[in-house]
Amino acid sequence: xxxxxxxxxxxxxxxxxxxxxxxxxxxxxxxxxxxxxxxxxxxxxxxxxxxxxxxxxxxxxxxxxxxxxxxxxxxxxxxxxxxxxxxxxxxxxxxxxxxxxxxxxxxxxxxxxxxxxxxxxxxxxxxxxxxxxxxxxxxxxxxxxxxxxxxxxxxxxxxxxxxxxxxxxxxxxxxxxxxxxxxxxxxxxxxxxxxxxxxxxxxxxxxxxxxxxxxxxxxxxxxxxxxxxxxxxxxxxxx
Amino acid sequence: xxxxxxxxxxxxxxxxxxxxxxxxxxxxxxxxxxxxxxxxxxxxxxxxxxxxxxxxxxxxxxxxxxxxxxxxxxxxxxxxxxxxxxxxxxxxxxxxxxxxxxxxxxxxxxxxxxxxxxxxxxxxxxxxxxxxxxxxxxxxxxxxxxxxxxxxxxxxxxxxxxxxxxxxxxxxxxxxxxxxxxxxxxxxxxxxxxxxxxxxxxxxxxxxxxxxxxxxxxxxxxxxxxxxxxxxxxxxxxxxxxxxxxxxxxxxxxxxxxxxxxxxxxxxxxxxxxxxxxxxxxxxxxxxxxxxxxxxxxxxxxxxxxxxxxxxxxxxxxxxxxxxxxxxxxxxxx
Numbered sequence: 001x002x003x004x005x006x007x008x009x010x011x012x013x014x015x016x017x018x019x020x021x022x023x024x025x026x027x028x029x030x031x032x033x034x035x036x037x038x039x040x041x042x043x044x045x046x047x048x049x050x051x052x053x054x055x056x057x058x059x060x061x062x063x064x065x066x067x068x069x070x071x072x073x074x075x076x077x078x079x080x081x082x083x084x085x086x087x088x089x090x091x092x093x094x095x096x097x098x099x100x101x102x103x104x105x106x107x108x109x110x111x112x113x114x115x116x117x118x119x120x121x122x123x124x125x126x127x128x129x130x131x132x133x134x135x136x137x138x139x140x141x142x143x144x145x146x147x148x149x150x151x152x153x154x155x156x157x158x159x160x161x162x163x164x165x166x167x168x169x170x171x172x173x174x175x176x177x178x179x180x181x182x183x184x185x186x187x188x189x190x191x192x193x194x195x196x197x198x199x200x201x202x203x204x205x206x207x208x209x210x211x212x213x214x215x216x217x218x219x220x221x222x223x224x225x226x227x228x229x230x231x232x233x234x235x236x237x238x239x
Numbered sequence: 240x241x242x243x244x245x246x247x248x249x250x251x252x253x254x255x256x257x258x259x260x261x262x263x264x265x266x267x268x269x270x271x272x273x274x275x276x277x278x279x280x281x282x283x284x285x286x287x288x289x290x291x292x293x294x295x296x297x298x299x300x301x302x303x304x305x306x307x308x309x310x311x312x313x314x315x316x317x318x319x320x321x322x323x324x325x326x327x328x329x330x331x332x333x334x335x336x337x338x339x340x341x342x343x344x345x346x347x348x349x350x351x352x353x354x355x356x357x358x359x360x361x362x363x364x365x366x367x368x369x370x371x372x373x374x375x376x377x378x379x380x381x382x383x384x385x386x387x388x389x390x391x392x393x394x395x396x397x398x399x400x401x402x403x404x405x406x407x408x409x410x411x412x413x414x415x416x417x418x419x420x421x422x423x424x425x426x427x428x429x430x431x432x433x434x435x436x437x438x439x440x441x442x443x444x445x446x447x448x449x450x451x452x453x454x455x456x457x458x459x460x461x462x463x464x465x466x467x468x469x470x471x472x473x474x475x476x477x478x479x480x481x482x483x484x485x486x487x488x489x490x491x492x493x494x495x496x497x498x499x500x501x502x503x504x505x506x507x508x509x510x511x512x513x514x515x516x517x518x519x520x521x522x523x524x525x526x527x528x529x530x531x532x533x534x535x536x537x538x539x540x541x542x543x544x545x546x547x548x549x550x551x552x553x554x555x556x557x558x559x560x561x562x563x564x565x566x567x568x569x570x571x572x573x
Contacts, residue, residue: 052439078441090436092429102422103429107441109422156441 005030005191006160011060011070013050020046021215024060028160028193033186035202036195037226037236038212044195045087046215048162051193052084053077064160079107081159085149087168087195093138097129100137100148104155115155122151125181143174147181154185161185162193167201179205199236203227211236257405261398270401276502276509277404278466281411283489283501285458290487291496292419293451294431295348298483299340299356302363303333303456305478307463309367312380312473322387326464333460337453345448348434357480364478379474383467404465408502411458416498418454427451431496488526492533494540503541
C-alpha cells in the first residue's frame with residue numbers, strides 16, 4: 001500500500017518580484033501523516049496555496065498519483081481529492097452548520113447517499129456539530145469552528161487532506177482534542193499534510209516532518225529524528 | 240396576536256392589496272406607476288441575483304435591459320412579430336449575449352470587472368444611439384404594441400396590463416426564491432462569501448459566476464421587453480447608465496441579497512420620487528441623506544433591518560417564555 005502518492009519536485013513560488021518559496025521538495029506516501037513545521041511567514045501556507053491551485057508555482061512540478069497537477073484549477077483539484085482546510089477557520093457564517101457541511105460535499109452533490117454517509121461520519125467525529133446542526137456557523141466558538149472547517153473538508157472525501165494550522169488560537173485542551181481527531185482521521189486512511197507551529201504536539205502524531213525557514217526546507221526526517229534534533233528543540237519546542 | 244403576525248399572512252396581505260390595487264387607487268396614474276414598479280422590480284431582482292447573492296457588481300445590467308426593450312421593439316414594430324414570440328426572442332438573445340459578455344468580462348474581478356461592465360453598458364448604449372437604421376437612433380421606436388391576446392384574455396386596458404406585469408413579478412420572486420434556497424443559491428452565496436474559499440471546496444467559480452451573470456442578464460432583458468410594450472415608446476435613454484444606478488439604489492435601499500428587498504426598495508423609492516416631484520431636482524437633497532443613513536446603519540437595507548428586528552423579537556420572546564416556564568416550575572415545585 002505504500003506506493004508513492006504525492007510528490008513536489010523543486011517547486012518555487014513568486015509573489016511578483018518576491019520569491020516566497022524556493023526549491024521545495026516534498027513527498028507524501030499513502031496514509032502518512034506529514035507535518036510542515038515553520039514560524040509565521042516561513043512559507044507553509046504558500047506551499048498549501050500552491051498545491052491547491054490558488055497560486056501558480058513559477059517553477060517545479062507537483063505530481064499526484066503519477067499525474068501532473070500543477071496549473072490545474074482549484075475546483076478540479078478538489079475533485080481529484082486534494083483538499084485544503086484553510087487557516088483561520090474560514091466558514092460560511094450565514095449558513096447553518098449542516099449547510100456548511102453540505103457545501104463541503106459540493107463535488108459529490110449528485111451522490112446524495114454518499115453525502116449522507118459522510119455527514120453521519122463527520123457528526124460521529126464531532127458530536128457537537130450534530131447538536132448544533134441548525135445553528136449559524138457564525139455563532140460558534142473558535143474550537144467548534146475549527147471542527148466544522150475540518151468536517152467540511154472531510155465532506156469532499158479527500159485523498160490528501162491539507163490542514164493549515166488547526167491549533168491556531170485554540171485553548172490547550174481543545175488543541176489536544178483536535179490532534180487526537182486528526183490522528184483518528186489519518187488512521188482511517190486519509191493521507192494528511194499538516195502545517196503547524198506547535199511542533200511538539202504535531203510531531204507526536206506525525207510520521208515525518210519538514211522544517212521550513214524563509215521559503216526553503218532546512219531539515220527533514222522522521223518525527224523521532226526531528227524531536228531529538230537539538231536545533232529544532234531549541235527553535236520550535238523551547239526545551 | 241401570535242398566530243396572526245406570521246410571514247405567510249404578511250405575504251398574503253401584500254398579495255391581496257396588490258390584486259385589489261386597480262379598485263383602490265384614486266386614478267389611473269397611480270396604477271401606471273405601480274405597473275412600472277413591477278417592471279423595475281423584475282430587473283432589480285436580476286441585479287440581486289448577481290450583485291446581492293453572488294457579490295459581483297455589474298454595470299452592464301441596464302445595457303441588457305435596453306437590449307431586451309429594443310429586441311422586443313424592433314421585432315414587433317419592424318418585423319411584425321407576435322409579442323410573445325418577441326418576448327421569448329429577447330430572453331434568448333440576452334442569454335446568448337450574456338454568455339459572450341460574461342466569458343470575456345468575468346476574466347477580471349472586483350473593481351476591474353465593474354469598470355469593464357460599465358464600458359460594456361456604455362457601448363450598448365452607443366450602439367443603440369448610433370445605429371439609426373436598426374434602432375431609430377435618437378428618435379427611438381414608436382408604436383410598440385401591447386402584449387397580444389391569449390385566447391379570450393386581452394391586455395389592452397391598463398388594468399389587465401398591470402395584472403400581467405404583476406404575474407410576471409410574482410413569477411420572478413418565486414424563481415428567485417427557488418434559486419436561493421437551492422444548492423445553486425448556496426453556491427452563489429459561497430462565492431460572495433469568499434471566492435477563494437469557494438474554490439477550495441471544489442466550486443468552479445468561473446462557471447457559477449457566469450451562470451449567475453447570465454440569469455441576471457435574462458431578468459434585465461425580460462424586464463426591458465415588458466417595459467417597451469408597456470410604455471410603447473423607447474429611446475436610447477432606456478440604456479442610460481444613470482438608470483442603471485437608479486436600479487442599484489432601489490436594491491441597496493431595499494436590501495442586497497434579500498428576497499423582499501428589490502420590491503420594497505423599488506416601491507419605496509418610486510413612490511417617494513413621485514410624491515416629491517414638486518421639488519424637482521432638489522429632491523436629491525432628500526434622497527442623498529436617506530441613502531447615506533441606510534448604507535451606514537442598515538447595510539442590509541430595509542429588508543435586512545426588518546429581518547434583524549423580527550429575529551431580535553423572536554429571540555426575546557423565546558427567552559421570555561423560558562423565564563415564564565422556569566417561574567411556573569419553581570411555583571409548582573414550591
